[in-house]
Amino acid sequence: MLLLTALLGGCASGHDQEPAATPSASSSVLGEGASERLLRTRAMLADQSDFVVEGTIDVGNARQELNVQVDTDTASFEADVAMPAPGGDRFTITMLRTRGMTWVKAPPEYWVMNGYTEAGAESAAGRYVAFEVAAGERLAEPYNFGRLISRLRTPSLRYSPDGSSECLTGTCDTYRVGRSDDAPLMYVPTSDECGEEKCPALILESRTEGISALVRVYPTDDVQIDYPDPEQVLQAR
Amino acid sequence: MRIVKRASAVAACIAISVSVVACSASGSDGEAARSPQPTGEATAGNLDYVRPAVAKDTCGVLGGLVELNEQASTQDMEASVSQLGERLQLVAEGAGKLEELAESEEEASQWSRVDARYSEAADFLAASGGQVSGDAFVALLGDAVAASNEAYAGIEPYAQEVCNVSIEDLVAER
Numbered sequence: 560m561l562l563l564t565a566l567l568g569g570c571a572s573g574h575d576q577e578p579a580a581t582p583s584a585s586s587s588v589l590g591e592g593a594s595e596r597l598l599r600t601r602a603m604l605a606d607q608s609d610f611v612v613e614g615t616i617d618v619g620n621a622r623q624e625l626n627v628q629v630d631t632d633t634a635s636f637e638a639d640v641a642m643p644a645p646g647g648d649r650f651t652i653t654m655l656r657t658r659g660m661t662w663v664k665a666p667p668e669y670w671v672m673n674g675y676t677e678a679g680a681e682s683a684a685g686r687y688v689a690f691e692v693a694a695g696e697r698l699a700e701p702y703n704f705g706r707l708i709s710r711l712r713t714p715s716l717r718y719s720p721d722g723s724s725e726c727l728t729g730t731c732d733t734y735r736v737g738r739s740d741d742a743p744l745m746y747v748p749t750s751d752e753c754g755e756e757k758c759p760a761l762i763l764e765s766r767t768e769g770i771s772a773l774v775r776v777y778p779t780d781d782v783q784i785d786y787p788d789p790e791q792v793l794q795a796r
Numbered sequence: 797m798r799i800v801k802r803a804s805a806v807a808a809c810i811a812i813s814v815s816v817v818a819c820s821a822s823g824s825d826g827e828a829a830r831s832p833q834p835t836g837e838a839t840a841g842n843l844d845y846v847r848p849a850v851a852k853d854t855c856g857v858l859g860g861l862v863e864l865n866e867q868a869s870t871q872d873m874e875a876s877v878s879q880l881g882e883r884l885q886l887v888a889e890g891a892g893k894l895e896e897l898a899e900s901e902e903e904a905s906q907w908s909r910v911d912a913r914y915s916e917a918a919d920f921l922a923a924s925g926g927q928v929s930g931d932a933f934v935a936l937l938g939d940a941v942a943a944s945n946e947a948y949a950g951i952e953p954y955a956q957e958v959c960n961v962s963i964e965d966l967v968a969e970r
Contacts, residue, residue, distance in 0.1 A: 658932035660924050689925035789922030 589720050590749050593732045597718060600747050600761055604711050608632040609782035612704045614762075614774030616640075625774065628782045629705040633657060635784040638702045644668050654702055655687065657784050661695025662687040662792065687787040701770050707743065707763065708776070711736060718745070726762060727753060727775065741767050841875045843867050845882060848890030854897045855959030858951070861890050865965055877928060881921045884937075887944070888914035894947075906947040913940035 612627040627638040635657035644650050645668070652665035663669075664687045670680035690698060700706075710716070721733040724746055731746035743765035751758050759775035766772075845867055848860025864886055868876055891910035898904035917936040924930060948967045955961045 658920070659930055660927075660932060662923075687923075689923065689927065691927065692930050786920060786923045789919055792923050792925060794922065794925065 588722060589732045590723055590730060592749070593720070593747075596732060596747050596749065597734070600745075601711075601718075603760055603778060604708060607778040609779050610704070610708060611777045611779050611782075612774045613759075613777070614772065616701055616770060616772045618701075618770050625702065627702060627704055627774075628784065629708065630782045630784050631705045631709050633784065634659075634705055634709075636699075636703065636705055637784050640702065642669075645672065653687075654699060655784070655787060656695070656699045656703070657786055659692060659696075660786065661690045661699045662787055663690070663698070664688070664787075664791075683793050685791075686793040687791050688793050701772065704763070704774065704776070707765065711745070723749075727756065727759065731762065741765070840867075840870045841872065842879060843871060843875070845879070845886055847886060849886070849893040851893070854894060854951075854954070855961060857890050857893050857897070858955050858959055858961050858963055861887065861966055862961060862963060864890075878926070880928060881918050881926065884914050884918035884921065884940070887940075888912075888918060891944070891947070894951075903947075903950060906943070906950060909943045910940070910947050913943045916940075 608631050610629040610631070612625065612629055614625055616623045616625060621643050624641040625638060627636050629636045636654075637656075638654045639651055640654060641649050641651045650666050650668055652663055652669055655662040655664075664685070665683070667677065667680035667684050670683055670688075671677055675683075689695075716736060717738055718734040718736055721735045721744065724731045724733045726746050726748065729752075730749045732749060734745045734747070735742050736745050737743070743763055746762035746764070748758060748761070757777065759777050761776050762774065763776060764771070764773045846860050846863045848857045848864060851857045851860050864883060868879075868883055871879070888911050891907045891914060895904045895907035895911060898907055913936070917933065917940045920933055920936050921928065924933060927933065945967050948963050952963055952967075955963045
């Protein structure tokens with residue numbers, strides 16, 4: 560877990576932005592038509608395999624911004640993660656997970672920040688680095704929204720109404736998904752009008768082991784993810 | 797070049813370690829008596845492999861594949877595993893050459909599949925930093941071996957009668 564936190568967390572520079580589209584509870588009851596909206600949402604989740612997930616993850620005091628392409632059919636994703644660097648700058652890494660393996664392409668600062676030598680970090684510049692299977696799975700877990708979405712499809716999963724919330728689209732129906740103490744919250748927009756912004760199909764909020772995520776989920780049709788070209792992967796010499 | 801981490805306690809990243817015994821790409825675990833085999837324990841380190849695809853005819857390519865298999869069987873485990881990707885690529889190239897030389901569309905199609913499967917296994921192995929233990933690689937290798945078994949079975953009589961080459965040891969799990 561130390562490794563996971565270190566690699567995930569980057570530099571603890573504190574939150575410098577307000578959470579994007581953070582839902583806030585405003586009513587203890589769901590609005591009219593909530594049952595139909597929930598049915599539609601669950602049907603969409605069941606039918607759809609590709610998604611774009613956008614939002615933030617907070618690891619300790621460090622906020623990361625995410626754009627994740629998800630293919631639930633192949634349990635694959637490609638995540639662009641912007642995170643704080645020492646000195647207040649930010650940089651972006653790309654995490655690729657498919658076929659049970661994880662690769663990360665990151666600027667040298669990321670590897671140095673996580674304890675690698677500068678020479679070694681430079682050798683990885685512009686290349687994917689393959690992780691051993693188990694370590695890669697742990698590293699990828701907080702970004703594995705496909706797994707969360709797949710879990711939402713479970714027919715027996717309990718969706719407990721948790722009131723209405725102000726959210727990106729105005730108002731969202733709020734559900735606690737599952738029975739565990741750290742069960743994620745799902746926000747279902749009551750309207751598909753989002754002004755100039757694209758409306759998410761749902762918003763998810765989760766908190767586990769010191770990592771909290773707040774993300775918007777958009778169904779899409781064009782996610783294609785494969786492992787990186789070997790020419791782009793750092794190789795042993 | 798390997799990224800060297802300062803903290804030795806964290807050994808997760810940069811998948812270089814080889815901890816699982818890999819299958820030989822061409823099924824070298826057959827009985828030793830079936831065809832000429834080097835005697836003694838496998839002790840060779842890294843080798844310059846033969847390149848079956850440079851042969852000009854089918855018999856030459858098949859002979860090269862057998863020789864490649866024999867070379868691998870002389871290697872110690874570490875060297876054999878470290879050169880697995882190279883062998884996969886050489887088998888793929890050899891299959892590609894057999895596809896060119898094939899006398900029927902069906903035969904060409906079989907060798908084309910072998911080429912594709914071995915190439916994909918080699919690519920994935922390289923992309924994963926040489927890890928041979930992942931489920932995905934094992935599955936790709938299984939697909940490759942299945943494809944080659946089928947192709948070898950089809951050409952075995954020709955290899956024996958025309959080329960006087962035994963390819964039995966190339967066929968896995970017979």
